Amino acid sequence: MAGQATLLVTDDLRRSRLTVFFRLLLALPHIVWLILWTIAAVLAAIASWVATLVAGQPPETLHRFLSAFTRYSVQIAAYLFMAANPYPGFTGEPGYPVEAELPERGRQARWKTALRAVLALPAVLVTAAIGSGAIGGGGGRSGEADWGFALSSGGLVAVCGFLGWFAALALGRMPNGLRDLAAYGIGYTAQTYSYLLLLTDRYPNADPEKVGPAWSLPPHAIGLEVDDDGTRSRLTVFFRFLLALPHFVWLSLWSVAAILAAFVNGIHALIRGRSARPLHRFLVAYVRYSAHVTAFVTLVGGRFPGFTGEPGYPVDVTTPDLERQSRWVTFFRGILVLPAFLVSGGYAGALFVVGFLGWLAALVTGRMPTGLQTLGVVSVRYLAQTNAYWLIVTDVYPYASPALRPPADEPELEVEPELDPELDGPEHDRPELDRGVTG
C-alpha cells in the first residue's frame, strides 16, 4: 500500500504588497497552464486507472507525471490564495514554501482502483467545503478532476484567500491562522487528488494533523475540550435531526435573548471596560450551549446535550472568567467581526458536510470517523470563538487555524490563573486560558 500525501509548510508569512495587489492577474498564466495541464492529467489518470487495474500499480511515468501535476496545482493554489509568497514555477518541481509531499509508487488494491471514482465522492464533498477552487484547474465538463473545481469554488480556502488579500496588503504579512487554514484546505485537496489520480490508495484524512505540519495553537480565551470516543448509537444517529428539534427551538429563543443581552453588555463594556458579570455568565452559557447543540447535530458529539449550557458535555467549550476588554475593540466589534463571520460561514459549510457524511458513516459503522470528527471539532471551536467575540464575552479575535494543540515546547496550562473578581487593577495581563483541543 502506498503512503499518504502530506503538506510541508516553510512559508514565513511575509508577503510582497505589490505582488499581493496583483495576485490574481499574476496568476493568470498559471491558471491557463493549469487548465491545459488538467486536460492532460485527466487523460493520464484514465490511462493510469486502466494500467493499475491490470498491473496492480500505476506505471512509473504516469505516476511521475501526475505527481508533478498535483504538486504544481498545490503551488498554484498556495500562491493564489495567499498561503505562500514566491511566484511558482511551471513544472511542479519541489522546493516551494507550501509543498505537497507525495507518496512513492506502490501497489494498490484492485477493487479500490476499480471503484475509485465512487469511493472518492465523500472526499470530493469535503474538498468542496474546505478545499480550493484552483486545484485541478477546470474548464472542461468531464473527468474526475473537474468535480473538485466545480464544487469547491466557495470553500474555506477561497475565504482565506479573500481575507488574506486585504490583510497582506495592509500588513505586508499573512495572518498565521488564515495561512494555516488555507494550507490545511490545500493539503486536504492534495490528498483527494492523490487518491483520485491513483498516486495512492490511502483515503484522504480530514484530521488537520494528518494533512500537514503540526499547526500550533496559540493561547485563546475560548478553547474546546473533547472527551468523546467516537462511538454512536445508530438509532440516535438516524433520528439525529428530529432529536435536535427541541434544542433548535430552545436555541432560537435563547438566541433572541442573547442578542439583546449582548447589546446591553456592549454598552456596559464601553462604559466600564468589562462585561457585566450576570450578562457575562448568561452569554458564556449561551456560547457553550450553542457549541453543544452544533456538535450534537453534526455528530461531532455523541450524547444528547442538556438545555442549560452547563459544562460537562463531551465536546465542551472552555470559557474565560470576566476579563477587561478594549473599549476600541468593543466599539468597533460589529465591523471587526465581519471577517470572522466569513470564516465562520466557511466552517459552517464544512460542518454541514461533516454532519452529512458522518451521519452516513455512523449509521453504517456505529462510529464517527476520526478525521471528520476532528474537522468538526475545529469548526465548532471557531464558531464558538466567533460567538464569544461578537457577543462581547471576550475581545480575543477568533483564531482560524485548524491547529489542535499548543506548540510542543509550550506546556499546556492545567489551571486557570486566578483573576481579581472585581478587576479593579489598572492593567490586566490577558489570562492564558486555552487548553487546546484534546482529540
Added chain:
Amino acid sequence: MLAAWSLWQTRVPDGLRLPQLETDGLFRPTELERAESYARFLRLDFLASQLVLLVVLALYAWRGARFTRESAAGRIGTGMLLGMIGLALVWLSQVPFRLAETWWDRRYDQTDAGYLETLFANWFALGAEFLFICLALLIVMALAGRWQRRWWIAAAPFFVGLVALFSFIAPYLSPTESADAALRADNRRFADAQGTEPPRISVEDVSEFTDAPNAYAAGFGPTRRVVLWSTLLDGRFSDDEVELVLAHEVAHHSRNHILEGLAWYALFALPGAWLIAVATCRRGGMRSPAAVPLSLFVLVGLQLASSPLQNAISRHQEEEADWVALQTTRDPGAAKQLFEKFTTLALSDPDPPAWSEQLLGSHPSVLERIEFAEAWRTRSR
C-alpha cells in the same frame, strides 16, 4: 359520572327505532365484495401494526433505560431524549404497515401517493410530535420533581389546557383555501338554521395524496372552522350531498362537539395520569428518566384499551351531527346517496364486524347511517 351522563345527552330522540336494512339490498354484489375486501386487509394491517407497536414499546419499556447513556443532559433533558427515542421506535415499527397500506390503497385506486412519499411526506408532522412529547415530558418531569408521586394531580389540568390550546389553534395548522360563494352562503344558512354563529369555511387540497372524500370541523370560539377536502368537490358528489356534509360539520359546531370532546378528555386525563404514575412507581416515578419508556408503554396501552370507549363517544357525536344535518337539510335521500358513495367510491365497509366497529369505528357504519336517515324520514312524515 354526572358529568359523563350530561355529556352523553344528544338531540337524537330517545328510543329511536332504526329499520333493519340489508347491505344486499343497497349495493351490488361486486361493490360489496370490493369494499369488504379492501377493508378486510386494512383491518388485518391495523391489528398487526398495533400488536407490533405494543411489542416494541414493551421491549423499550424493558430495555429502553439504557439509552440514558446517550445523554449528557440533566434529568428532564434525558427524559425528553428517551421520549423522542420511543417515538422514533414507534415510527420505525410502523413503517412496514404504512407501506403495506399504501400498496393496498394504490391497488384499489384510493391514492396516487408513492412509497417514498408515504415514508417521508409526514416528517414535518413527526417533528411536531417530537416537540410535543418534549413539552409533555418537560411538564410531567418538572411537576414530578416538585410533587414526587402526586404529579398527576397537577399534570392533568396542564394537559387539558394544552389540548384546549391545540384544539383552538388546530384550524391554522393545515393550509386551506377559502370556499366559493355558494358554499359560504350554504354555511351561513345552515348555521342560522342550527342557531349558531356561522363558522369559517375553507377547502383543503388533498388531491395529491388521496381520492377519499372527507370534511371536518375544528377549533372553537373565534377559531371555529369547517374544512372540506377538495376530493369532496371534484364532481363525484352532487350539490345536495355536499350540502349534507356541510350541515353535518356545522352541526359539530352548533352542538359544541369540540368542547364536549375536551370535556371528555378532561374526565379521562386525571385517572389516566394517575395510572401512569402508579405504573412507573417502581422505576422511580416520572421524576426519573428511566421511567419514561415504561410510561410510553402504559400510555399507548391505555389509549388502545380505551379506544372502544373513545370510539363510542365519537360515534355518538357523529350520530347527533347526522341527525341535526337531516333536520337542517330535510333531505334523507341525499344522505342515503352520500353514504352509499362512501362504500362505492371510498370503499368503506358498509357493515364491518363488531370488534372492528369497537376498535376502529369513530363513525357509525355506512349501513347504520343509511338506517339512521331512513329512521329520520319515517319519523318526520
